[in-house]
Amino acid sequence: MWAAFYITGLIAALTGSVYYSVNARRSGIHPLQSRMLLGRMNMSLGLLLLLFGVNQFTYDPLTTIRVMVSIVFLFVGGVNLVFGTRRYLTYRRQWREAEKQPEKG
Numbered sequence: 001m002w003a004a005f006y007i008t009g010l011i012a013a014l015t016g017s018v019y020y021s022v023n024a025r026r027s028g029i030h031p032l033q034s035r036m037l038l039g040r041m042n043m044s045l046g047l048l049l050l051l052f053g054v055n056q057f058t059y060d061p062l063t064t065i066r067v068m069v070s071i072v073f074l075f076v077g078g079v080n081l082v083f084g085t086r087r088y089l090t091y092r093r094q095w096r097e098a099e100k101q102p103e104k105g
Contacts, residue, residue: 002058009051016044032098035091042084049077 023029024037053073056066 006055013044013048017041032091032095036088039084039088042080046077046081046084049073053077
């Protein structure tokens with residue numbers, strides 16, 4: 001059961017991060033929209049690192065090095081997920097405010 005959840009999450013996070021990264025860097029999109037997509041990419045990468053960190057605890061000989069690496073993955077993944085979510089929500093709010101304003105010119 002864990003393997004199915006892990007592989008599905010891994011593929012979804014990798015696909016999401018590549019998709020959002022490519023779409024954020026294409027030309028012709030609004031800068032706020034690009035920043036929102038980069039926030040989503042950070043959320044996907046954070047999820048990926050969290051899954052890597054949790055997966056380290058599933059191996060049988062739980063060594064000190066494995067626990068330390070897992071803690072680093074969990075910390076960096078959590079920070080990436082939190083800051084990516086904050087970034088996405090901030091720019092989404094700004095994007096909606098910019099859409100409501102009448103165009104000048």
